[in-house]
Amino acid sequence: MSTAQRADPSRAAQPLLTTVAIVASCVAFVVIGALQALYGPAIPALRKDFGISPAVAGLSLSGHFGAAVVGVLGYHLLRERLGHRILLGASYLLMALGAVVFATAPDWPLALVGTFVIGLGFGGVDYGLNQLFAVAFGRRSTAMLNLLNGHFGVGAIAGPALVGWLGAGHYPGIFLGVAVVCVLILFTLGGVASREPEPVAEATSGTGARVAPIIAAFIGVYVLHVAIETGVGGWEPTHLETVGFAAATAATATSAYWAAMTIGRFVVVPLCLRFSAPAILTVCCAGMAGFLLLATLPSAAPYAYFGVGLAIAPIFPTCLPWLNRAVPSVAAAGAYVMAASMIGGVAFPPLLGVVIDALDVKALPVVLFALAGVCLLLSFWLRSNAPDPDGLTATNPGSAGTTRTSEVQT
Structure with missing residues (x-):
């Protein structure tokens, strides 16, 4: 037997998010x-404005993601001391400040500073809201996280x-507009609870010895699925052109892949109320593997990549509430997996490029299929070894109607 941390019901009655805060x-x-x-x-305008090469212009994205990792870890470290409301407010202000600096920078070094400041705020908002949604809605948290992350895809499109x-x-005007929206969101923070309910000790069925392997398995799933996501997004056009498709068709198919990432998260929302997170993860990993195998057939590849996007979409938001339930005694688990996935998203594309150089771009779906296979094995292991005591069970869909006192009240 081990002692896990669960929400104190005496404090859970206070909603963590109001309707306005959810919107x-x-x-x-x-x-x-x-x-x-x-x-x-x-990038074309940045090159023109600052007289820089494409590689140097690409540092803007690297700076953004590097700072986002710092933002995630910094938010986690300060969460207990400062609370969500202050940290989210600071994150929105950082994004606004960084956007203004980036939009008005007279030289490239200052513009890079702007991307770093944006990234700090980005990481804080990403982690803070995902963490809140993971605990604020009880058994509906998986559905609500998919809904939240679906809006990320809307923005990406x-x-x-x-x-x-x-x-x-006109990119400076767009970034200034982003800064204005970030400032306006500050006025809704009154609907965000400063702190989550305090955990209380509760005996559970002995998961203490398996905490480290469980977290490692979740990190593996997050890193690998992000690696597949960025691998398809970055190399799909080249692969499709290599197997005979026109450049315009390849570009359209890649846009459809990114759209599938958004569609999949909205489509899975009602399914999250009927099926467990372990079941959804297993189906998604099997779907990734199956569609990537299908992508080895040139005539089917554009459609297969769309299917890969649909399968990848629910993994990130579906696993986070399950992770919190599986290792409730490790408050940093969510920060670990989110930071690891961001690092993987930056580090994997160059590694994939090396592999493709050594083989051939036609091997892309085979290489990614191997990663999806590892994801599938990890999903089976997690399903057997990581408890999901408060999640839905696939054999009892009716339990979706049961709510917990920690759910948001609207």
Whole structure:
């Protein structure tokens, strides 16, 4: 027997998020999704404005992601001391400040500082809201996290579309608009509880010895699925052109893949109320593997990659509440997996490039299929070894109607 930490019911009656705060959180995820996707379309204008090479311009994205990891870990370390309301407010202000600096910078070094400041706020908002949604809705948390992260995809699609509509040269105005939205969101923070309910000790069925392997398995799932996500997103156009598709068709198929990442999260929301997180993860990992195997057939590849996007989409938001339930005594578990996934998203694309150089771009789906196979094995292991005491059970869909006192009250 081991002692786990569970929410104190005497303090759980206070809602963590009001309706206004929930809506504002979804808007915030549209904003961070757009921010992440804006750098690439802005590169031509950045090169023109600052006289830099494509590789140097790409440092904007590297600086953003590097700072985001710091933001995630910093938020976690300060969460108990300062609480969600103050840290989210600081994160929104950092994003606003960084966007203003980036938009008005007279030289490239100062613009890079702006991307770093944006990244700090980005990491804080990403971690803070995901953490709140993971615990605020009881058994509906998985569904609500998919809904929240679906709005990230909306922003990731809308940001580049806005650049395409206005023109890359108008990127300063777009970043200034982002800063204004971040400031407006500050006025909704009164609907965010400063602190989560204090945990109380509760005896559980002996998971203490398995905590480290469970966290490691979740980190593996997060890193590998993000590696597959970025691998497909970065190399799909090249692979499709290599097997005979026109450049325009390859670009359209890649856009459809990213759209599938958004669609999948919205589609899975009602399914999360009927099926358990372990069941959803297993199906998603099997789907990734199956569609990547299908992508080895040239004629089916564009459609297979769309299927890969649908399968990947629910993994990130579905696993986070399950992780919190599986290792409730490790408050840093969520920060570990989110930081690891961000690092993997930055580190894996160059590694994949080395592998493809050594083999051939036609081997892309086979290489990613191998990663998906490892994900599938990890999902089976987690399903057997990581308890999900408060999650739904696939054999009892009706339990979705049961709520807990820690759920949001609207």
